[in-house]
Amino acid sequence: MELGIGMFGDVRINEKTGYIQTAQQRLSEIIEEVKLMDEVGLDFFGIGEHHRPDYAVSSPEIILAAAASVTKNIKLGSAVSVISSADPVKLFQDFSSVDNLSNGRAEIMAGRGSFIESFPLYGYDLADYEALFDEKLKLLLTLNKNEVVNWRGNFRMPIQKQTIYPRPVQPEIPIWVAVGGTTSSVIRAGKLGLPIMFAIIGGDPANFVPLFEVYKQAYEDNGHDLAKIQVGVHMHSFFGEDNQQVADEYFPIYGAQMDRIGKSRNWPPFTRPQFDHGRGTNGHLIVGDAELAVDRILKFHELFGLTRFSAHMDVGAPSHKDMMKSIEIFGTKIAPNVKKSLS
Template identity: 75%
Template structure:
C-alpha cells in the first residue's frame, strides 16, 4: 500500500482579527513540506485546486512543477484537478510537463469538484455538472492513450488529427478519479479501468465498503486486469507525539474550517462530539500519535482492501511547525510500521 499526503493549501485565518495568511508565505511553506515528505520516504503527494480567498492554490500543476525541482522520488499529483471546468488538452499538457520535469513522477487525480467557484469563473453552467465531467474524462483518457487525437464533444471544439505535446516520460500518466459517495462515479471509473480515490470526510469508513466492492466488480466485469487494480482513501489527519495533545490542539483549528465551509453549505455548527467520534476506531479522522495512526490505517486497509492511503493534513491550516512535525512522524514512525505489518501479512 502506498502512503502519502494530500493538501488543499488552506490559508491560516487569525481567529481574533480575521487576517488571512499571505499566499506567498503559504506557497513557500508547502514546497518546504513536500521536500520533507520526499526526504522521509513517503510515496506520493497530492495538491488540491480551489478558487477561494481561504485557499492558496488555484493551479496545482505549478506547485508540482516547483516541487519536482526539490524532490527525487515522491510521486506528484493533483488532489484534485477540477476536470469539469478545465480544458483536458491543457490539463494533459501541464501534467505531461510536470512528468518531464520530475523524470516520470506525475499523476492526475480528476474530480467533479465539491467546490463550485471554478464553474462561473471559467464560464461553465452548473446545470451541466455531470455531463461536463463525463465528456472531459473521456477526452482526457483518449489524450493519454493516443498520440494523435480525433474527437468530438459538446463542450469544447472538435479535435481533428491533433498531436498533443509534450508527451510524458511515462508511457501513460496515471489518472485517478476522485469520488465521494456517488454510485455512478464509482461505476464509471470501474468501466474505464481507472484507479479510484474515495474521499472519506464524514461518518464511518466501513460505510464505503459497498462502494469499493461495486467499483471492484465494475472493474472486473469490464475486462480490466486485476493485477492493475488500485483503490485509495483520502481522510483528514494530523500526527504528533501524544494523541490527546494533538487532538486538543487541533480541534479549534479544524472546527473553524468546518464552520467556514459549513456556513456556505448550510451545515449546523461543528461540535466536539463529531470530532471525537471521527477519531474513534470506526470514524473518519486519523488525528493522534503514531501507534494510534498505525492501528487505524491497518484496520482501514484490511476492511477496504486499499492500495493507497492519503492523509489530508492541512485542513484549517495548522501552523508550519506542526505540519513539519506531522510529516516527520508519518514518514519516520507511521509509514515504516504500516509497511512492516503489511509485508508480514
C-alpha cells in the same frame, strides 16, 4: 500499499484579529513540506484545486512543477483537478510538463468538484455538471493514450489529427478518479478501469464497503484485470507525539475550517463531541500519535483492500512547524511500521 499526503493549501485565518495568511507565504511553506515528504520516504503528494479565499492553490500543476525541482522520488499529483471546468488539452500539456520536470513522477486525480466556484469562473453551466465531467474525462484519457488525437464532443470544437506537446516521460500519466459517495461515479471509474480514490471525510468508514464492492464488480465486469486494481482512501489526518495533546491543539484549527465551509452549505457548527467521535474506533478522523495511526491505517487496509492511503493533513492550516512535525512522524514512524506489518 503506498502512503502519502494530500493537501488543499489552506491558509491560516484568525477570525478574531482578521489576519489571513498570504498565498505567497503558504506556497513557500508547501514547497518545504513536500521536500520533507520526499526526504522521509513518503510515496506521493497530492495538491487540490480551489478558487476561494481560504485556499492558496488554484493551479495544482504550478505547485507540482515547483515541487519537482526540490524532490527526487515522491510521486506528484493533483488532489484533485476539477476537470469539468478545465480544458483537458491544456491540463494534459501542463501535467506532461510536470512529468518531464520530475523525470516521470506526475499523476492526475480527476474530480467533478465538490466546490463549484470554478464553474462560473471559467464560464461553465452547473446544469451540465455531470455531462461535462463525463466528456472531459474521456477526452483526457484519449489524449493520454494517443499521440495523434481526433476528437468530437459537445463542449468544445473538434480536434483533428493533432499531436499534443510536450509528451510525458511515462508512456501514460497515471489518472485516478476521486469520488465521494456517488454510486454512478464509482461505476464509471470501474468501467473505465481507472484507479479510484474515495474521500472518506465523515461518518463510519465501514459504510463505504458496498461502494468498494460496486467498483470492483464494475471493474471486473468490464474486462479489467483484478490483479492490477488500485483503490485508495483520502482521510483527514494529523499526527503528533501525544494523542490527547494533538487532539486538543488541532480541534480549534480543524473546527474553524469546518465552520467556514459549513456556512456556505448550511451545516450546523462543528462541535468537540463530533470531533472526538470522529477520532473514535468507528470514526473518519486519524488524529493522534503514531501508534493510533498505524492501527487505523492497517484497519482500513484490511477493510477495503487498499493499495493507497492518503492523509489529508492541512485542514484549517496548522502552523508550518506542526505540519513539518506531522510529516516527519508520518514518514519515519507511521509509514515504516505500516509497511512492515503488511510485509
